[in-house]
Structures are given as structure tokens and as C-alpha cells.
Amino acid sequence: AVLPTQESHGPRLRWGIERSLKDNRGNYPFVVSLNLQDSSDGLDAMRSGLANFSRSNVLGVIGPMQSSYAFYAKKWANETGIPVITPLASASYLTRPGEVDYFFRATMSDGARAKNLVEWIRIKGLMNNPYLIHEWAPPHSEEETPEIYGASQASAVKRYLNHVETIRFTRGSENSMLDAAQKVENDGRAIMIFGYTSNIKIIIKALQ
Secondary structure: OEEOOOOOOHHHHHHHHHHHHHHOHHHOOOOOOOOOEEOOOOHHHHHHHHHHHHHHOOOOEEOOOOHHHHHHHHHHHHHHOOOEEEOOOOOHHHOOOOOOOOEEEOOOOHHHHHHHHHHHHHHOOOOOOOEEEEEEOOOOOOOOOOOOHHHHHHHHHHOOOOOOEEEEEEOOOHHHHHHHHHOOOOOOOOEEEEOOHHHHHHHHHHHO
């Protein structure tokens, strides 16, 4: 497991994993040994932990617990063929169609959520070129990096829509959010907004 053991919720996560292994030990036809790596120091610590797993010949990984790490954990899983299972880390790039993937989210993925959302819009008769408002940021380095969360959610939704009017805003820039709201006409079309909750609140207030 790769966990932020030094953070406030770290001991609870560790206890949950250890308790689950103990309670279910009789269901396994093999001995389960837990190798724990601490990711409290950030992304580099998480990636270092995964590298240690490669050298330790582990058969599966629990974690990471941060969505911002999921992109890198998925790359590692697919390169090594070692399954990575997480209950928390979430991003739509984990569910691209047709991709062989060793990264699994224990709860509903963003891709599945996106599909359900679009199905709800279809049932409501709101598929007439809905508005899709999402946060966006230009690439900040040459290294392959994930889309920011709101943009990745929007990408997942777009896969299931034929026509959509996309409006982007910059995370944390209130002027950018207000400009995005100004581009929406009160014409009965569905409006989907993806980003941080604090940013979404500003846009909703402007729309109202």
C-alpha cells in the first residue's frame, strides 16, 4: 500500500487496510504480506514508493489516496503490469475506451459518472447542444501531465455527447469565471459546470 501515513487521516487508512487483511485472511489460498510506503512528502515520495514496489516484486498495490497522483500511478501500473486499486483517486483519464488498464478505482469512475450524467440529460430531452463550462490551464511543463480535474471530467462527458458548446475558465480567476457565465444564454439548454466547488459557486451565482 502507498499511503500518506504522516497526515491526519493516514493512521485511519492504514488501520482499515490492516483490519481488512486480517478479517479476510481465511479467504486467501496464500499468505498476504503488507509492504507499506509513505507518500506524505508528496508526489515524488509516491513515485519513489512505487519504484520500491517494482524492486520488491509485489503482486498488487492499494492506493494512492490522492486524485492528483492517479495519473502517475496509472502510468506505473500499465508499464509494470501490477494492478493498482484505489478507493479515492479519481480522474477520467483512467477510463479511456479500449485501453488495457491495470489501474482500478473501487468506486464509480469519472467515466461511468459522465455516462450516467449524459443519459440523464438525454432522458430529460436536453441534448440540444448543452453548455459545458470547465476549468482549464495550459500545459506547464514538457513532461506528460494530467489535465486538471475539471478539464478531465469535461473530456469524459464530451465522449458521450454529439454536440456541445464548450466554455473554458481559468481556475481561481473570478474575472474568467464571470466572463464564462456571460457567454451563456438563457435559452433552455442544459448547463454543465466542472471545476473546484468554490469556482462553481461563483459561476452559478453569476448565472442566477
